[in-house]
Each structure stands twice: as structure tokens, then as C-alpha cells.
Amino acid sequence: MSLRPVDRESPDRLYTVTGGRTLGDEDPFDLVSLIVSERDPAPGMQSEHVRILRSCRAPMAVVEISAILGMPVSVVKVLLRDLLDAGGITVRHPSRYTPHPVMAQLPDRETLKQVLVGLQNL
Amino acid sequence: MASRTSEQAPAAVRTPLAQTASHGLKIVIVGGFGVGKTTMVKSVSEIQPLSTEEIMTQASVGIDDASGVQNKSTTTVAFDFGRISLDEYRVLYLFGAPGQERFWFLWDQLFAGSLGAVVLVDTRRLQDSWYAIDRLEFHQMPFVVAVNRFEGPEPALEKVRGALSLAGDIPLVDCDARRRESCQNALITLVSHLAHLSGEPTDWETAP
Numbered sequence: 477m478s479l480r481p482v483d484r485e486s487p488d489r490l491y492t493v494t495g496g497r498t499l500g501d502e503d504p505f506d507l508v509s510l511i512v513s514e515r516d517p518a519p520g521m522q523s524e525h526v527r528i529l530r531s532c533r534a535p536m537a538v539v540e541i542s543a544i545l546g547m548p549v550s551v552v553k554v555l556l557r558d559l560l561d562a563g564g565i566t567v568r569h570p571s572r573y574t575p576h577p578v579m580a581q582l583p584d585r586e587t588l589k590q591v592l593v594g595l596q597n598l
Numbered sequence: 599m600a601s602r603t604s605e606q607a608p609a610a611v612r613t614p615l616a617q618t619a620s621h622g623l624k625i626v627i628v629g630g631f632g633v634g635k636t637t638m639v640k641s642v643s644e645i646q647p648l649s650t651e652e653i654m655t656q657a658s659v660g661i662d663d664a665s666g667v668q669n670k671s672t673t674t675v676a677f678d679f680g681r682i683s684l685d686e687y688r689v690l691y692l693f694g695a696p697g698q699e700r701f702w703f704l705w706d707q708l709f710a711g712s713l714g715a716v717v718l719v720d721t722r723r724l725q726d727s728w729y730a731i732d733r734l735e736f737h738q739m740p741f742v743v744a745v746n747r748f749e750g751p752e753p754a755l756e757k758v759r760g761a762l763s764l765a766g767d768i769p770l771v772d773c774d775a776r777r778r779e780s781c782q783n784a785l786i787t788l789v790s791h792l793a794h795l796s797g798e799p800t801d802w803e804t805a806p
Contacts, residue, residue: 506622506710506711507622507624507691507693507707507708508622508623508624508689508691509622510615510619510620510622510689533614534614534615534616534617534619535614535615535616535617535619535620536614536615537622537681537689537691539648539650539679539691540648540681542650542651543648543649543650543679544648548650548651548652548653548674549650549651549652549653549707550652550653551653568619568620568621568622570621570622570623570624570711582740582792582795582796583623583713583792583796584796585793585796585797587621587623587688588713588789588792588793588796589793590684590685590688591623591684591688591690591713591789592786592789592790592793593684593685594682594684594685594688594690595682595684595690595782595785595786595789596786598642598682598778598782
């Protein structure tokens, strides 16, 4: 765990990657939304988009893509939004995902039961 | 950090999720620095824990009273995670979250829609857990407390409960973060607790 200035991380590059854009309040992705590629990379595509499309041939969570690209989660979400708008990916949202989450909302009992069974079988 | 990320990254690629995977779930392991969060993630994860980061902006700082953060420059905060494929549809992600006050902004993202939290405590530094427990109670986020035993069985769990001013209905368990079964037990305790909170007890709640 560490806090450090972003400017050691070549902020120009992160800025360029996203074109300076942010998602603001319209964040369609949770950390564990699963992303699936719907097409192969096209020639001339931005390299980060290419890496995402290649990585997501099997479903992959937003946070895993962030780790693989070595880029902050919020930067990756901007790139994912581009791909989503262009029809390059589909998103499998967590069952409890809402854009404005309620913190204290218990999961449904069927989910709990399956999680418990899964953990017991570890 | 950057080089660590790129070295570890292939794990998620080498062990891809099933094509049928559709439900991402979250449990957050929260605790002070060095308490064993990443060790716990590693003990139960099907992949080597990955590390990533998020940008901490002034705007996010304002959401909570992060009075310790006066620096105006933008910073990033790193966090670790692992995963467990529960069945062909459900994937449980385990996040190690720093418990200190200045990281609260990150909690919003980690806790949104999460099942609950395991607070990992070190009895030598109980004060590191107070803030996390206070915030979880305030946000009514279900949690259990796991005592990572660094130095044997003392102090007894009930003494720890008293020292943390923990309500009687919050499960408190011993845990050796290095041992898979021990971490598995802590996670099962959390999910059983959630099941208990969600309604009438049923037979499937009983952990082995």
C-alpha cells in the first residue's frame, strides 16, 4: 500500500491515452463487471484498445484489465467506454450493480447460498 | 509497482475465467498496514494476487472527511486482489483494502455492491482497526472480524472483542492468514453471517 504522486507515472501518457476525458458521474462499470470482446482488433486501433480486446477473449473483470494494462482503474474505464460505444465489447454486470449503489443492501439468499457452497468446496 | 504489475499480470491471462462467467462478486478484506491482507488473498485466490491502482482526486477526497489529505497534487493508491471461481457463473473477487482514514475514497468503489467485509486485525495494533470498524458500522456494511495470530493464542477473543467495543452479534474468529483453510473459514463465517442477517436461518447456513 502506498500513496505516490501521479506525475512519477508519466501523466502525459495517461492523459493521452484517454484524450483527457473522464467518465464523470456516468460510470457504467463496476470493478468486477466482466468484459467480453465481441470482435478482433482492427488495424490502426489505439494500442490500449487492442490489448483490451485481446485480453477479454475470455471474460475479464475491469480490475483485472487495469492490472494487466498497468493503468489506473478510472483510465481503463474511459477506454472501456470507447469500446462499449463502438460495439467492441459487452459487459456482464454484477448481479447487484446499480450506478448509484446503496451500501447496505444484502445480497439475495440464492446468491449467498451458492457463494457458501463455493467456499466450502474450495 | 509498475514492474511488479507487469510481472504478475500474465496470471490472469494464464488462468482465464470460464466463458460462462457472468456474475462478479466482491468481498473486501480490510485492515491496517502489514496485517496480512495480501497474504489472506493469496491463501485462497486461484491466481497470484494482482496489484492495481486508482487515481485519488481532490473531488473524491471531498466525499468523506479525509482531513489528513491536504496535498493538492493528485495521487494514486494501490490495492491488491485475487479471485475464486465459485461455479461456472459466479466469480468472487477478494480485495485487500487499506484501513486508514485517508483511503476512505477507495472504499466507495470497493464496497459498492460488495457482499461484506472481513476486518483483519493484529492484536498488537488494535487501534489500526478502529477507524475501519467505525466506518463499516456507520455504513451498515456487514462484516466479521478475523484476528490474525502473529504471536500465539493470547489475548483471548473475548478480550479482543472488548478492546474493539465490538457488538455481541458481530462474529469474531481466529485466523492464520497464511493458511488456506483458516482464511476459508473466515470467509465462510462472513457469508454465514450475511445469511443470518438476510432472514430466517436455514440448514445450508451451517458451516462444516
